[in-house]
Amino acid sequence: MKKITLTHTIFAGIILGIAGGSLLGPAILPVAEPLATLFLRLLRMVIMPLIITSILSGVLSIGTARGLGSLGLKTGIYYITTSLLAICTGQLLVNIFRPGAGASIGLQEQVTELPAADQSIKDLLFRIIPENPFQSIANGDVLPVIFFCILFGFFITRLEDDYRLPLTRVIQGAFEAMMQITRLVLWLAPLGVFGINAKLVATTGIGAFKSLGFYFLIVLAGLFIHALVSLPLLLKLVGRVKPFKHYRNLLPVFFTAFSTSSSMATLPVNLECTHKGSGVSDKITNFTLPIGATVNMDGTALYECVAVIFIAQVYGIELNFSQQLVVVMMSLLVSVGAAGIPMVGLVMMSIILRAVNLPLEGVGIILAVDRILDMFRTTVNVLSDSCGAVIVAHLEGEELEKIR
Numbered sequence: 103m104k105k106i107t108l109t110h111t112i113f114a115g116i117i118l119g120i121a122g123g124s125l126l127g128p129a130i131l132p133v134a135e136p137l138a139t140l141f142l143r144l145l146r147m148v149i150m151p152l153i154i155t156s157i158l159s160g161v162l163s164i165g166t167a168r169g170l171g172s173l174g175l176k177t178g179i180y181y182i183t184t185s186l187l188a189i190c191t192g193q194l195l196v197n198i199f200r201p202g203a204g205a206s207i208g209l210q211e212q213v214t215e216l217p218a219a220d221q222s223i224k225d226l227l228f229r230i231i232p233e234n235p236f237q238s239i240a241n242g243d244v245l246p247v248i249f250f251c252i253l254f255g256f257f258i259t260r261l262e263d264d265y266r267l268p269l270t271r272v273i274q275g276a277f278e279a280m281m282q283i284t285r286l287v288l289w290l291a292p293l294g295v296f297g298i299n300a301k302l303v304a305t306t307g308i309g310a311f312k313s314l315g316f317y318f319l320i321v322l323a324g325l326f327i328h329a330l331v332s333l334p335l336l337l338k339l340v341g342r343v344k345p346f347k348h349y350r351n352l353l354p355v356f357f358t359a360f361s362t363s364s365s366m367a368t369l370p371v372n373l374e375c376t377h378k379g380s381g382v383s384d385k386i387t388n389f390t391l392p393i394g395a396t397v398n399m400d401g402t403a404l405y406e407c408v409a410v411i412f413i414a415q416v417y418g419i420e421l422n423f424s425q426q427l428v429v430v431m432m433s434l435l436v437s438v439g440a441a442g443i444p445m446v447g448l449v450m451m452s453i454i455l456r457a458v459n460l461p462l463e464g465v466g467i468i469l470a471v472d473r474i475l476d477m478f479r480t481t482v483n484v485l486s487d488s489c490g491a492v493i494v495a496h497l498e499g500e501e502l503e504k505i506r
Contacts, residue, residue: 116357124303134296139297141287141294162258163384163385185400188401195408231246365399381505386494395483410451
């Protein structure tokens with residue numbers, strides 16, 4: 103018999119959750135809700151300490167300011183390239199098939215509150231610099247924490263050995279301790295994904311997939327093209343690895359991302375699978391993946407672009423070339439500011455709608471299916487993060503024999 107792995111048990115949790123939610127309906131909620139809540143709380147518990155220790159450990163592993171600059175530049179170019187590829191894929195599909203043209207949608211929900219809707223792009227960019235790093239840590243505001251950790255780690259590398267070496271040992275030891283805690287949490291993943299999927303199916307129903315069908319399929323088509331064509335081509339041509347081998351190692355990542363709809367909640371699994379499964383070094387994974395979970399949102403960027411143009415089509419508003427260019431650039435920028443938490447895309451979308459003078463109420467059109475799409479686009483987000491780690495590792499000279 104083959105060894106039963108975490109992948110098998112997570113997949114079993116998903117199947118049993120869907121079956122239980124379908125067969126028992128709301129009766130399963132007293133069991134499903136506590137399991138889902140417990141798992142998500144444990145994941146959120148490790149997220150911020152893991153980000154701090156992994157970023158610092160990654161920066162310190164690079165060793166020099168020159169190395170940090172080189173690695174950061176390659177990582178940044180990858181993130182911008184893949185996000186633009188995703189956005190342009192979605193833009194092409196939504197303009198060719200025009201799912202919102204002549205649509206008569208009776209599934210609209212009221213938009214009650216979008217607290218971040220008044221934020222501008224400038225506000226999102228200023229968020230990167232923390233006024234109080236400890237307050238940002240307490241609030242779970244990831245972008246400023248990452249900025250501070252990179253800055254702090256950079257200046258640790260410039261200290262004299264008497265200070266640098268003890269600090270480095272403490273930070274790397276803290277990271278190893280956090281990974282041990284994370285592995286313990288991951289063993290509860292099958293119960294967590296069972297509860298999440300049972301709750302979703304029991305409350306929303308399988309019929310959620312049928313709502314807004316054409317728009318739903320266009321977004322899915324764009325996400326699948328990006329995941330199964332664009333990213334594998336980059337892995338093959340730039341990373342010089344076999345995409346299927348890498349994807350096979352990421353099965354636990356896919357299941358976790360799909361169930362939690364959170365790039366941050368999936369980060370511990372992604373770190374483990376990319377390093378141990380595909381052989382990317384700690385130095386690369388600890389630097390690229392925590393940053394990617396916050397700023398590299400290919401699936402979210404594609405979704406924002408398609409959704410805004412779709413809303414314009416529903417309202418009978420034609421967006422010209424310059425307006426669509428604004429949508430593309432705004433989708434790229436707000437995807438950078440999108441924290442890795444469920445359904446944040448709705449908040450970010452409101453910023454784009456305002457930029458092209460579309461009604462904010464248009465968000466209500468797609469609320470009915472956003473939760474389902476969130477699961478798919480989060481999976482694409484974390485896939486792109488891991489592919490980026492592989493490509494950057496190759497460019498940094500790593501062998502990656504496990505996926506050659």
